[in-house]
Amino acid sequence: MKSSLDNADQILKEAANAVNTAPDIHAIDIIKSTYLGKKGKLTDILRKLGGLSEEERPKVGQEINLIKEKIVNIINERSQILKLAEIEANLQQESIDVTLPSRGQAFGSNHPITKVQRMLEDFFIKMGFTVVEGPEVETEFYNFTALNIPEHHPARTAHDTFYFHDDTILRTQTSSLQIRSMEKMKPPLRIICPGKAFRRDNDATHAPMFHQLEMLMVDESVNFANLKWLISKFIESFFKEKIEYRFRPSYFPFTEPSAEVDVKWKVGDSWRWLELGGCGVVHPHVLETVGIDPKRFRGLAFGFGIDRLAMIYYGIDDIRLLFENDLEFLEQF
């Protein structure tokens, strides 16, 4: 019995020594099977306990189990240390250059006109306006006649209209949607109509196609002073600061009184008035045409150039860039 325990003590010493000098986790695995495995040294001693007396067996067995536990603990401790060391070593190996470019699909972009249009819509949607869209191929009735621009009116000629056959044209202004909307909706109403309009212009400052945002509000007690407020709030929201603006008397056959809206904007080194668009109180004839009683309701309307606003917003000085669709240009947005 004594010899078994002596042996076991000896094995513990040996094992502890082996474990503490094991260079890596692989060596530990070998030590584990050498001492604790099915054919391991300690297992061997346990197997031989059969030769001991009934009294001695449990005692010695207990002692040896204690030793086994000690070896397991030593192994676990050492393994932990070695594992950490190994990970530590790997970390160094796994070093990457985090400044290398990413991989994958390139990012796309939305057109500056789309982005600016969205900003404009946002302002009015928050104010409870409804966004309305409509046809680009339009009749003279909606584009002119119903807007108080009868045939042979000088304002018609000034528009440089694109014609199809008969009385079909490309709309020269999104104002045509004022009529279409008022035909469908009952006042009070608040709408905005973003969209394309077309005129036979093609030079450095005009494209034959451009984008407008039309606003129409019809209610019982709205007035010109309200229109000034709405537009000034809109300008403030769009430019994200209070900037100087002015209402300048003008003429549109479908509004009375009418105004042009200018904002003071820095172009190069000098401040200049830039024209944003036209506005006014809807002409009573227009309301009558769509069956709205002008004695009870009044309308406020404006039409602003989205392309112009996009150019101001992004500091674009050549309108051609907007429709050239050069990827180098588009990718900036």
Next chain:
Amino acid sequence: MKFNKLWLKEIIDIDIDTVKLAEQLTMAGLEVDSIEPVAPNFYGVVVGEVLEVTPHPNADKLTVCKVNIGATENLDIVCGALNVREKIKVPVAVVGAELPNDFKIKKAKLRGVDSFGMLCSAVELGLAENSDGLLELPSDALVGVDIRKYLKLDDELVEIELTANRGDCLSILGIAREVAAINHIHLAPIKSQSFQVNNSDVFPITITADDGCPHYCGRIIRGVNNNLDTPIWIKEKLRRLGESSISFVVDITNYVMLELGQPLHAFDLSKLDGGIDVRYARKGEKLELLDGTNIELDDASLVIADKNKPVALAGVMGGNNSGMDKETQDIFLESAFFVPKKVTIQSRRFNIHTDSSYRYERGVDYNLQLKALEYATALIIEIAGGEAGAVSEIVSKEHFPESIEILLLRDSIKKILGISIEDKDTNDILLSLGLKPETVADGWMVKVPSWRFDLKIEEDLVEEVARIYGYHRIPEQKIVAELGVDGSAIARIDRRRLYALMEDLGYNEAITYSFIDEKTQALFGNGDLPLPLVNPISSELSVMRTTLWPGLIKVLQYNLKRQKQRARLFEIGLRFLQKDGVVEQNSVIAGVLCGDLYPQQWGMRQKEPADFFDLKNDVEAILKLYSYDNVEFVPKSHQALHPKRSAQIKVQGKPIGFIGELHPLLRQQLNLNEKTSLFEIDLSFLINELKRYAGAPSRFPKVQRDIAIAISKEIPWSQIKQKIVDISGELLQNVYLFDVYCNENIGLDKHSMAIRLVFQSSHRTLVDTEVESLVGQIISVLQKTFNASLRG
């Protein structure tokens, strides 16, 4: 509309800085476009008289002149002008003068002769674009006077962009009225010299077309010297306003038109037979106009005719058959009011636009005709002599514009503008504009003068009050309105989601014109006939697109030319289809993929051109936004697409668009080197079908089986998949393809498909045997139906 400040100041007594004046006009609705000096800066030029002209000793083309400039000594000046001669008066730039463009005059030796200055042409003084010699001044010009003073060159030209309603401002008088109103200045009436009238000298007139010409007057003036040089002060005014000097009488009629706004016309009396008749032309009548244009008239053309022939196109231009020339002595001077619409129609019909038609189209003061006639007559007689006959005049009571009165309520001003204006202010403003307000119970009854024919309703008067009061004095006022629910705003957000998705998928948005060139349209139209424009800007922009592809392809070509190798582009916009005589204008989204799937980057195995299936994934992503699960890609050919790599996209059985690779022939034709794929979807069919049901996932284990079959390439996957689904019933949780490949062992017309089958029950654990049996069944049906064979 242009005016020069000095002319304006002849009519209105005002001392105001031009910039300030421009600001006032702009803020009153007459937008000033530009202010320019009427002559560039120069000094040291005086009126001189050429005393002697002798040939230059050393040069054939030069002369040596002795010139008197009012100094103690006469100057010797070498001159090369052809019109130089003794006794003429011309501008002389003396030594020390500086002409435009920093041209300094120094004492010079020209071919050996000393020259002390320069005789000037209008071009050298910056007064004209071209000239054919020295600027000859009238013989009464005072020698030695500074030419700037003599010609009144310290003057400015103001250009106004006039709105279509303000025909009344197409004259110096009209502008003066506005300035008077803004500055509260009284405007004195324009005076003219009185003259003798020979009452027995009358030319007969009749008006047959009184609906086109409600007022016509005219008179004979005999013995006019039309050969006379127009006085320099008239010529200078005409020049500043962009009119060239034509002949004395014509210059006078233009002068009066510019000052008062009434177009006038003078006929050579000797060329008129009988009397004047204002009538519609007879079909087939012809007229050669003063500018040489020959027009064929019809019964809608309003003309001035004599007994035998039309002699002028009313309101537009006179005819050559009755025009004046140097020999003309007796004239018939016409001043008429034509109905704006009639002049618009014929000026457009014949595409002839003149100063006269421009004014008539916008409207002329209907009480101005007689005044203008008197004014012009006085000027002609005063300058060129002659004897005036009596005025012939006809007014059509039926068609002559009625003077109108408008009721302006105090309350309307408040309601429309949102502010109250003092009664006195309102009254003053109305008066200053030449309106005649009469106080009534709740406001004013306002009489509108004949030149403000644009004022018709109460709102017009409110605007007049507001613009003179000052728009800037109307304070902003917060809007108070009812809350409303905007149904469309929700739909709008989804469209934005689509834009965002495309951005996230790596597409750049393009915006192209709705009209394109017919040829490219024909390449992509797939048989749809485009709507042609009657008056396109160019053949490149001549038809309405029936698809967005041509626009995107052009953008692609543009960018490939600029060294881009790959592109992903999309556009959302309307396309225009002609259906049963109606133009269907639906909103569509189109996209194009060209070149490699990914941008060039490190760590990539190989360059991989984007193909049909890459694009298909993007299309599915779009349709997923709208929660459609019943999406089909049905093989179908399209003119622009590869016949074996194109499909119609269907949602719930409805065709909504196409997807495919660009046809290789078209690719070659369009010089696109890289593989290109396209799609287009009609967005109007995609209404937001939000799913309203979601099931709970099964808690029971999944069983997965993989099978590989060799099968004919002709059999589409959709059919195979459908078959598997049909056989398996509800236990099949998922089926998908995880590999497709071909090799020689399988055969050229076949490929191998590796299919993963996933089984699961919602209420129990599956047993192996039932799964094996299902798989066996699937294999056997695939074998029987599609002649598929099971692989390894």
